[in-house]
Amino acid sequence: MSITPSTGASDYRKLEESITMAPMERLESPEDTSQELLTLNMGPHHPATHGVLRLLITLDGEIVRDLKPIIGYVHTGIEKTAEDKSYWKVIPVVERMDYLAYYFNAMAFCGATETLLEVEVPKRAQYLRVIHMELNRIMSHLVWLGTSALDLGAMSMFWYCFRDRELVLDLFEQSSGQRMHTRYFQVGGVIEDVPRGWVEKVREFTAQMPSRVDQYKDLLANNEIVLQRLRGVCPLGEPETRALGVTGPLLRATGNPWDLRKAMPYSSYEDFDFKIPVGLDGDNWDRFAVRVAEIYESVKIIDQALDGLPEGPWITEDRKVALPPRHELATSMEALIHHFKLVTEGFRVPPGEVYFPIESPRGELGCFVRSDGSSKPARVHMRDPSFVNLQATAPMTEGSYIADLIATLAMLDPVLGGIDR
Amino acid sequence: MEVSRQKLPALGTDLGDLSGEDFRIRQLRARDMLRGDLEGRELDAYVEERVLTTTMDKAVAWARSNALFPATFGLACCAIEMMSIVAARVDVARFGFEAFRASPRQADLLILSGRISIKMAPVVRRIYDQMLEPKWAIAMGACSSSMGVFNNYAIVPADKFMPVDVHVPGCPPRPEALMHGILKLRKMIQDDPDMGWREGYGARGTEEVVSADDQETAINVFRPGNTAGA
Numbered sequence: 001m002s003i004t005p006s007t008g009a010s011d012y013r014k015l016e017e018s019i020t021m022a023p024m025e026r027l028e029s030p031e032d033t034s035q036e037l038l039t040l041n042m043g044p045h046h047p048a049t050h051g052v053l054r055l056l057i058t059l060d061g062e063i064v065r066d067l068k069p070i071i072g073y074v075h076t077g078i079e080k081t082a083e084d085k086s087y088w089k090v091i092p093v094v095e096r097m098d099y100l101a102y103y104f105n106a107m108a109f110c111g112a113t114e115t116l117l118e119v120e121v122p123k124r125a126q127y128l129r130v131i132h133m134e135l136n137r138i139m140s141h142l143v144w145l146g147t148s149a150l151d152l153g154a155m156s157m158f159w160y161c162f163r164d165r166e167l168v169l170d171l172f173e174q175s176s177g178q179r180m181h182t183r184y185f186q187v188g189g190v191i192e193d194v195p196r197g198w199v200e201k202v203r204e205f206t207a208q209m210p211s212r213v214d215q216y217k218d219l220l221a222n223n224e225i226v227l228q229r230l231r232g233v234c235p236l237g238e239p240e241t242r243a244l245g246v247t248g249p250l251l252r253a254t255g256n257p258w259d260l261r262k263a264m265p266y267s268s269y270e271d272f273d274f275k276i277p278v279g280l281d282g283d284n285w286d287r288f289a290v291r292v293a294e295i296y297e298s299v300k301i302i303d304q305a306l307d308g309l310p311e312g313p314w315i316t317e318d319r320k321v322a323l324p325p326r327h328e329l330a331t332s333m334e335a336l337i338h339h340f341k342l343v344t345e346g347f348r349v350p351p352g353e354v355y356f357p358i359e360s361p362r363g364e365l366g367c368f369v370r371s372d373g374s375s376k377p378a379r380v381h382m383r384d385p386s387f388v389n390l391q392a393t394a395p396m397t398e399g400s401y402i403a404d405l406i407a408t409l410a411m412l413d414p415v416l417g418g419i420d421r
Numbered sequence: 422m423e424v425s426r427q428k429l430p431a432l433g434t435d436l437g438d439l440s441g442e443d444f445r446i447r448q449l450r451a452r453d454m455l456r457g458d459l460e461g462r463e464l465d466a467y468v469e470e471r472v473l474t475t476t477m478d479k480a481v482a483w484a485r486s487n488a489l490f491p492a493t494f495g496l497a498c499c500a501i502e503m504m505s506i507v508a509a510r511v512d513v514a515r516f517g518f519e520a521f522r523a524s525p526r527q528a529d530l531l532i533l534s535g536r537i538s539i540k541m542a543p544v545v546r547r548i549y550d551q552m553l554e555p556k557w558a559i560a561m562g563a564c565s566s567s568m569g570v571f572n573n574y575a576i577v578p579a580d581k582f583m584p585v586d587v588h589v590p591g592c593p594p595r596p597e598a599l600m601h602g603i604l605k606l607r608k609m610i611q612d613d614p615d616m617g618w619r620e621g622y623g624a625r626g627t628e629e630v631v632s633a634d635d636q637e638t639a640i641n642v643f644r645p646g647n648t649a650g651a
Contacts, residue, residue, distance in 0.1 A: 044544055047493045047523045051500070052541060073541045074497050077575035093570060099498035143501060162508030180498060180593055417497050420538075 037065065040402075044073045048151050048406045051416030053390075062401050067394040071387075075420040082380035086346025087113055088187055090380060094367070095181045097382055098418030100143055103129075103136040104360040106185040108367035108382065111266060112356035113187045116349050116371055119321055123310045125189030126268040131202065131305045132175070132184060133267075134298040138209065139168040140361035141291050141298075148288075148410035149220060152229050157219065164212055167205055174198050187347075188322045189315030199306055206299045206306075213295050220288075227285070234396045234408040235283035244395070245388045248363025249290045250412065254282030260359040267358075272304045284404075287411040321347050346375040355383075362386050362413060384418040479611075485529075485555065486610035489603070492528035493521040494548065497535025499562040499593040506603075511596040518603055525551040530606070532599070533579050536564035542577050549583050555617045557610070559602055560585045563592045584618035 043054035052073035058066035078097055082090045094109045095102040107129060114121060121129075146161030169179040175194045176182035184190055220226045238254040251258055257276045261269040277293035279286025315322045323342055324335035341347075349371040357366035363385030370379040389412060396412075397405045453459050454467050495503060506513045513519050522528040525548045537545055549558065558579070563569030565579040566588040579585050586609065589602035619625055 044541065045494055045525075045548055052496060052544075073538060073544070074536060075538045075540060075575050076497075076536050076571050077573040078571065081571055081573050096498060096570070099501065147504075158504075158507075159509050162505050163510070166505070166508070166510050179595060180502065 036060075044070075048409065050147060050409065050414060053409075053414065053416055053419075055393075057402065057405070059402060062403075064397050064400055064402055064405055067397055067405070069390055069393060071390070071416070071419050073420065074416050076417075078421045079380050079382070083377060086375045087349060087377060088342075088346055090377065091185065091187075092181065092183045094380065094382065095183060096417065097421050098360065098362070098365070098384060098386065098415045099180065100140040100415050101136060101360045101362070101365070101418075102181050103133045103185065104358060104365050105367075105382070106183065107133060107267070108356055108358050108360075108365050109369070109380070110185050110187050111358065112354050112367040112369040113349065115354045115356055116352055116369060117187070117321060117347070119188050119316050119318055121189055121267070121316060122313045123268065124193075124312045125314045125316075127305045127309050128190050128194060128314060129185060129267050130269065130272070131302050131309075132172070132190075134301045134305075135168050135171060135202070135205075137298045137361045138295050139165050141295050142168070144291060144361075144410075144413045145216065148407075148413070149226075151406055151410040152226055154220065154223070154226065157216065160212075160216060160219075164209070171198070171202055171205060174201065186315060186322065188318060189313070191315070193314045199309065202302065202306060206302050209299050210296055213292060217292055229404070229407045230285040230288055230411070231283065232281070233284045233404050234400050235281050236392060236396045237282060240395060241282060241392060244392045246363070246392050248360070248385050248389065249294065250282075250287060250363065250389055250392065252276065253279035253286035253290045255280060260357055260364060264357070266356075269301075271308065272301045274301050274304075284407055284411045291413075348373060348375050349377070353379075357383070360385055362415065362418070363389060382418075382421060384421065386414040386416070386418040390414050390419060482611050486607040487517050488520075489518050489530040489557070489607070490520050490522045490528045491518060491530040491532050492525050492548065492552070493523045494525075494531060495534050496537060496541070497564070499534035499564075502593045502596050503532055503534040503561060503599060506596040506599055511600055513600060513603070516600075516604065516607070525549075526553060528552055529556045530603075531556070531558045532561050533558065533565040533585070534561045535593075536562075536569070536571065536576050537579060538575050539577055542582050545579070546582050554619075557586045557606055557617070558583060559587045559589060559599075559606060561589045561599055561602070562594055563590060566590065584622050584624075586618065586621070 038059045040057045040059050041054070042057060044052040046053075054070040054073065056068040056070060057064055076096070078093055081093050085093065091106050091109060094105045097105050142161040142165045146158040146165075149155075149157035149161075172182050172184075173179050175198055176184040176191070184192075236254065238251075238256050241251055241254050242256065247258065255278050257278050259276045260266070261274075262276060274297045277290045277297065279290050319335070319338045321342075324332070324338050328335035329339060351371050351373040353368065353370040355366055355368045357364050359365070364383065365385055366383035368379070368381040368383070369377050372378040393405075393409065393412060397408050400408070450459070450467060454464065459467055495501075505511065507519055507521065518530070525531075529552060531545075531549055531552060533545065549556070560566045560579045564571065564576060566585075568576045568578050569592055587602045587606045589598055591598050594602075619627075
């Protein structure tokens with residue numbers, strides 16, 4: 001059996017082969033061979049792209065001249081799938097978009113739906129949401145820290161960060177039964193109250209987390225290699241960053257303290273006292289430092305939320321939206337009818353459209369929901385921060401070394417599940 | 422790889438029963454051996470007594486199954502859980518599977534950790550093709566096994582375009598579940614060395630052999646001085 005590319009090759013193979021590794025064009029004079037440009041394909045299977053991102057890089061020696069991200073390799077059709085499901089069955093699907101920020105995805109969708117329904121979320125549910133989201137933020141930043149350090153060559157950081165990540169996931173597992181994609185947030189509140197002893201476990205975690213981050217900071221921030229890879233590398237100023245629509249730690253690294261938790265508080269964030277870490281130059285070092293500093297602030301928010309955790313219901317009393325408690329099903333005919341209606345058809349949402357933005361670990365995560373009055377959304381769209389932030393890669397890395405591109409991509413922290421959806 | 426199922430040739434065995442000898446005689450015999458005094462059939466019997474014989478197949482399968490090199494290949498959510506099997510809690514290094522290889526050429530296990538879109542499927546298939554045989558594949562999670570919660574236009578299950586040896590259920594599976602899947606695969610390789618995908622899918626005789634005429638145009642074939650496409 002033989003392989004002949006002319007007959008058997010698919011369109012994909014042809015496209016792939018059209019990218020040659022040969023020198024392509026000359027910059028100035030045809031005689032000057034030191035000025036050849038090279039097109040390099042990186043990905044979609046590349047360990048340093050943090051997912052299945054593909055980059056077409058035009059190289060001048062080791063210098064990056066141009067960069068084109070090619071996305072869509074984990075396109076999952078989540079937004080389309082969401083149109084096929086009743087509102088409360090959309091939650092597990094949207095959770096799988098940005099797979100390191102599942103609580104945030106659920107929060108954005110639930111928040112949008114609650115706005116359309118004009119449902120009041122009980123205070124306890126709001127606080128529980130805040131605790132879970134901030135735990136999720138810590139977990140996401142830990143994964144980012146571990147994998148980014150791995151990209152920079154710091155191996156042990158990966159093990160330390162994943163050790164602490166397991167501690168957060170244990171808390172998620174206790175409160176919801178799952179490690180990832182917990183489906184804990186529900187339209188109108190949270191699905192269940194936290195189990196007995198959970199609050200103490202979280203306190204144990206928040207008590208040790210700051211000292212752990214101190215250690216990580218000491219390990220990395222005093223390391224000459226890390227400093228040289230990050231400090232002053234690939235900066236992008238505040239106006240350019242904002243013009244590109246970049247949000248989150250990347251924007252705050254440039255000195256702009258834009259954080260939706262402060263700017264447009266949701267879910268009772270106005271009750272808590274915390275700071276917004278900002279950088280100065282918007283280089284890789286600032287991006288690193290801002291995220292590390294955010295872990296401390298998240299710990300502070302969790303502690304305050306635990307201190308002020310109000311008693312009371314954890315999901316709205318509105319039986320048209322939330323499932324009735326289990327014990328009512330045996331005694332109340334009305335509860336049985338509500339349960340039946342919710343489980344079979346779901347609740348109907350008044351017509352209208354809403355955009356609900358929240359601050360995810362990567363920036364502004366907004367959920368747009370349009371309702372036509374039925375029990376299924378007419379359109380669900382996510383403004384994912386990774387998608388918008390990714391377009392800043394090219395202006396950041398233009399003129400830098402290809403090794404710095406890896407470091408910048410790590411500090412950009414894109415999650416491809418969120419980009420492609 | 423073809424492995425012959427042949428027992429190692431037995432050495433001379435008609436020397437009489439040595440098992441009745443007491444410890445002192447064995448000791449003297451060992452001393453003679455070390456001195457070089459044992460010769461011929463006596464030496465053969467001495468060596469055979471101390472050599473563990475097995476079939477070549479079993480030895481190779483044992484070695485292979487205990488040193489699987491997974492490819493560093495993450496797709497989506499499951500990739501994070503795949504990373505955590507290397508981390509401190511589950512620590513896959515206990516079983517010898519921790520050496521993740523970034524190049525498919527050096528890997529012999531492909532863990533499909535996440536959802537495979539229509540756009541990604543040819544890439545995954547190509548990575549699998551680039552791996553050297555013997556090779557195994559694990560479909561981790563619901564998406565790569567059966568499209569999972571996304572039963573829609575964008576996702577394709579792994580079995581549609583490549584052979585899969587083990588399916589690990591879950592969305593995403595816990596690291597322990599993936600660990601269990603890898604150990605199942607190890608057991609499969611140990612118990613039945615022929616349980617590669619070729620036998621499983623009846624694909625003997627479909628090996629790609631490039632004839633001399635096609636050497637110039639063949640892709641993925643290494644030729645000296647030309648690394649393009651290899």
